[in-house]
Amino acid sequence: MYQHIQVPTQGQKITVNADRTLNVPDEPIIPFIEGDGIGVDITPVMIRVVDAAVAKVYGGQRKIHWMEVYAGEKATRVYGPDVWLPEETLAAVKDYVVSIKGPLTTPVGGGIRSLNVALRQELDLYVCLRPVQYFQGVPSPLKEPEKTNMVIFRENSEDIYAGIEYPAQSDKAKKLIRFLQDEMGVTKIRFPETSGIGVKPVSIEGTERLVRKAIQYAIDNDKPSVTLVHKGNIMKFTEGGFRDWGYALAKKEFGAAELDGGPWCQFKNPRTGRNIVIKDVIADAFLQQILTRPAEYSVIATLNLNGDYISDALAAQVGGIGIAPGANMSDSVACFEATHGTAPKYAGKDYVNPGSEILSAEMMLRHMGWREAADLIIRAMEQAILSKKVTYDFARLMDGASQVSCSGFGQVMIDAMND
Numbered sequence: 001m002y003q004h005i006q007v008p009t010q011g012q013k014i015t016v017n018a019d020r021t022l023n024v025p026d027e028p029i030i031p032f033i034e035g036d037g038i039g040v041d042i043t044p045v046m047i048r049v050v051d052a053a054v055a056k057v058y059g060g061q062r063k064i065h066w067m068e069v070y071a072g073e074k075a076t077r078v079y080g081p082d083v084w085l086p087e088e089t090l091a092a093v094k095d096y097v098v099s100i101k102g103p104l105t106t107p108v109g110g111g112i113r114s115l116n117v118a119l120r121q122e123l124d125l126y127v128c129l130r131p132v133q134y135f136q137g138v139p140s141p142l143k144e145p146e147k148t149n150m151v152i153f154r155e156n157s158e159d160i161y162a163g164i165e166y167p168a169q170s171d172k173a174k175k176l177i178r179f180l181q182d183e184m185g186v187t188k189i190r191f192p193e194t195s196g197i198g199v200k201p202v203s204i205e206g207t208e209r210l211v212r213k214a215i216q217y218a219i220d221n222d223k224p225s226v227t228l229v230h231k232g233n234i235m236k237f238t239e240g241g242f243r244d245w246g247y248a249l250a251k252k253e254f255g256a257a258e259l260d261g262g263p264w265c266q267f268k269n270p271r272t273g274r275n276i277v278i279k280d281v282i283a284d285a286f287l288q289q290i291l292t293r294p295a296e297y298s299v300i301a302t303l304n305l306n307g308d309y310i311s312d313a314l315a316a317q318v319g320g321i322g323i324a325p326g327a328n329m330s331d332s333v334a335c336f337e338a339t340h341g342t343a344p345k346y347a348g349k350d351y352v353n354p355g356s357e358i359l360s361a362e363m364m365l366r367h368m369g370w371r372e373a374a375d376l377i378i379r380a381m382e383q384a385i386l387s388k389k390v391t392y393d394f395a396r397l398m399d400g401a402s403q404v405s406c407s408g409f410g411q412v413m414i415d416a417m418n419d
């Protein structure tokens with residue numbers, strides 16, 4: 001059935017019920033992509049930590065059967081030089097419903113387009129969910145890092161990530177520029193002969209489904225606000241559209257009413273009776289306010305590129321990209337992955353922080369309903385950080401820390417589970 005994927009001899013598929021809830025067997029098969037660069041370091045550590053947590057909590061009643069699927073450089077070694085994202089990888093991630101991946105390299109300028117983006121687009125994983133929370137003891141550049149507590153809903157399927165762009169001086173760029181000038185009356189391309197050209201599609205459907213998820217999350221988790229972050233003053237019909245369609249959805253589907261003449265609006269959380277405010281902020285102002293007034297923000301709904309920048313900026317506020325987890329989700333399929341990339345200079349050195357991928361797995365376990373194992377991973381992470389046995393990224397900023405390797409940190413976490 002598969003060409004190179006070895007399906008474990010034991011375990012079953014997770015399936016999706018008609019109401020979109022998951023049917024999780026006690027021994028699910030979970031596909032994983034090792035990842036390029038530091039993927040080779042962090043992915044095995046993530047698997048060890050997850051297996052230890054599951055074994056500790058469920059005592060053999062539950063067990064994950066891991067199934068390696070290939071993407072990136074490893075895929076080219078297994079399938080052939082030009083096969084970066086095999087069809088059967090996409091099929092397995094879809095069929096097995098819940099998966100996890102390490103980071104994949106994307107070259108700058110030319111070369112292949114992002115495999116990470118391709119995976120999200122091919123499977124229509126339209127929500128990029130990135131929670132940002134502070135762990136006690138993590139070194140942070142902020143005086144009060146615990147005030148940064150946000151959950152980012154980044155639109156994951158459109159915006160400039162659609163990849164519609166043409167190199168400067170190519171026939172296609174020239175053709176598009178001529179069309180814009182001759183047919184659309186465009187006069188403001190400053191250097192038409194030497195411009196590369198990109199197109200930014202942002203739709204009503206794409207915005208609505210993302211904002212709907214963000215608002216539902218605020219309801220389910222009793223959050224006080226959802227902020228639409230955009231640059232709609234400049235990009236009026238894409239980023240401005242996102243803002244307007246977001247507000248319209250809040251009114252239409254959640255009964256939000258305008259506050260003081262709008263555009264902010266609010267509605268009562270049907271579960272708790274508390275108000276949820278829907279507000280918006282322009283992206284540049286937001287980037288300074290998350291430093292000066294982080295407590296004013298809770299759930300963030302934003303476009304693809306803004307979400308990319310904001311994810312790393314917020315990760316830095318709570319101690320860096322080494323503990324920044326995430327998930328790519330559709331209404332049925334979820335593929336979990338760290339916020340960071342392949343950090344090539346550290347690849348294969350057993351050096352970096354495996355925390356982001358471990359916390360992505362923690363999100364995965366919670367998504368599967370294995371709450372006890374997820375809770376144990378959080379407790380082990382808290383204890384490991386408080387013990388100050390940490391990887392280089394934290395050790396270089398912590399007084400009195402003893403630096404451990406990537407695998408060493410995994411072991412510190414596993415030891416903490418047994419304390």
Ligand SMILES: NC(=O)C1=CN([C@@H]2O[C@H](COP(=O)(O)OP(=O)(O)OC[C@H]3O[C@@H](n4cnc5c(N)ncnc54)[C@H](OP(=O)(O)O)[C@@H]3O)[C@@H](O)[C@H]2O)C=CC1
Nearest residue numbers: 103104105106107116321322339340341342343352353393
């Ligand atoms: N989802 C994905 O698969 C993603 C893939 N990428 C890809 O990754 C490649 C490299 O991108 P780059 O811009 O260098 O960004 P990276 O996130 O890979 O690395 C940037 C820096 O972040 C720090 N860092 C990253 N991961 C860790 C970790 N686990 N523990 C501790 N510190 C960490 C390091 O900082 P320091 O130097 O201070 O030690 C590192 O040099 C690119 O090809 C990019 O396209 C990027 C983002 C996401």
Ligand SMILES: O=C(O)CCC(=O)C(=O)O
Nearest residue numbers: 105106114116117308339
């Ligand atoms: O796809 C890539 O290489 C980068 C993606 C990225 O930075 C992200 O999703 O945060």
Ligand SMILES: [Mg+2]
Nearest residue numbers: 308309312339
């Ligand atoms: Mg990024």
